[in-house]
Structures are given as structure tokens and as C-alpha cells.
Amino acid sequence: QKEVEQNSGPLSVPEGAIASLNCTYSDRVSQSFFWYRQYSGKSPELIMSIYSNGDKEDGRFTAQLNKASQYVSLLIRDSQPSDSATYLCASRRASASKIIFGSGTRLSIRP
Amino acid sequence: ETGVTQSPTHLIKTRGQQVTLRCSSQSGHNTVSWYQQALGQGPQFIFQYYREEENGRGNFPPRFSGLQFPNYSSELNVNALELDDSALYLCASSLPLAGSTDTQYFGPGTRLTVL
Numbered sequence: 001q002k003e004v005e006q007n008s009g010p011l012s013v014p015e016g017a018i019a020s021l022n023c024t025y026s027d028r029v030s031q032s033f034f035w036y037r038q039y040s041g042k043s044p045e046l047i048m049s050i051y052s053n054g055d056k057e058d059g060r061f062t063a064q065l066n067k068a069s070q071y072v073s074l075l076i077r078d079s080q081p082s083d084s085a086t087y088l089c090a091s092r093r094a095s096a097s098k099i100i101f102g103s104g105t106r107l108s109i110r111p
Numbered sequence: 112e113t114g115v116t117q118s119p120t121h122l123i124k125t126r127g128q129q130v131t132l133r134c135s136s137q138s139g140h141n142t143v144s145w146y147q148q149a150l151g152q153g154p155q156f157i158f159q160y161y162r163e164e165e166n167g168r169g170n171f172p173p174r175f176s177g178l179q180f181p182n183y184s185s186e187l188n189v190n191a192l193e194l195d196d197s198a199l200y201l202c203a204s205s206l207p208l209a210g211s212t213d214t215q216y217f218g219p220g221t222r223l224t225v226l
Binding site: 004034036042043044045046049088090096097098099100101102103104 | 113144146151152153154155156158159161166167169199201214215216217218219220
């Protein structure tokens, strides 16, 4: 079992709709969770970080964390073609040096 | 732009050779982490340097080694290159603060191809 699991996709969503990306993690000691966006051929860019159970909103993005279910999600409202990218979910233990990444979900926003 | 720079951008080497990749951290950041990202995979943690000392290492063999300099820039060295070392190598810088969770910001990466 991978430590951080994501559906590889591709996930195809019409422009203007809500894109929902999901992630599960196996390490119950994980305390910090991250969503990175990675365009093809580019490096990962941090979109959201979340540390507490519940929702965290930033513009069109909402991250959701449920530690009991070991589940993290990212919602993208009013999806735009520029949102087409691979989204990486990641986790980290408290005070740990390494971030553990999933393999990413490819998101495609169709006009 | 994160302020993290890496060089070179691309590199082609042959099996058995050695390579050195370089990273300059964001201004004020004293911690540098290195990751390897194979095609279609997420980044895998190689190691981290904090104030010139190794501060954690992933499941990579000893032929992967590193350095951090007093100005917090860093090098990743890979000896005896293998075909499977072909990947995007990412450097991330951060500033751990007591009582808070630091965020790692990635540089643009170095694409290494081993033939």
C-alpha cells in the first residue's frame, strides 16, 4: 500500500464546473497535508496546505481534511482551462524533514 | 516564482558517470530538500540539509550524496549513474520556525537523462 494514494486520472471536467480531487494516506501520524499543482515539464507549485480537520478555502480552491478517515480532498470551483495540470497530494509527519507525495491526478478542463 | 534556482536546466550523461546538480535557496531559507521525480510519478525524497548538516534521508543508496554551504545553497552529487537515475531532480527550500509548520518551495528542477 502506498503511503499517499491518488487516482491517476485523467479526470475530465467541463469549464465552469467543480473539480473534485481525492487522496488517502496510510500514516496516522501525518499532521500536515499539501496540494501541489504541476504543469507538464514544470516543477510543483504549492496551492494549499491544511493541518486541521475541516475545510480551508482560498479563492476558488477548498481543501478538506478528515483525519479519522485519513482522507484529503481538493475542490476547484469555476474550473478554468488553466487549471488543467497534474495535482499532487502530499503529507508530512510533525517535525519530519520529508514530504511524501502521491503519484498525482491528471485534471483536464474541457471548454 | 519561488526564488529557488537550480542549475543546470538539462543534463545528459552516460552510465557510470558522475553528476553534480546545484540549488540556491530562497532568500532567508536555511533548509534545502532534494527530490527525484521519475516520469509519471510523484517526487521522492532524497535528503534534506539544515544549516549544513544532513537532516533526514530517504531510501536512496549512498551514491547519492549532498552538501550545503554557509550561504545555504546546496549540491546533489550522484556517482556511478544508472539508467534509472533519469528523472527530474527538484530542490525545495524552507525556513523551519519553532512552533509552526514550514512550507517547502520548489525550484524549476534539473532534467537528467542517463544514456
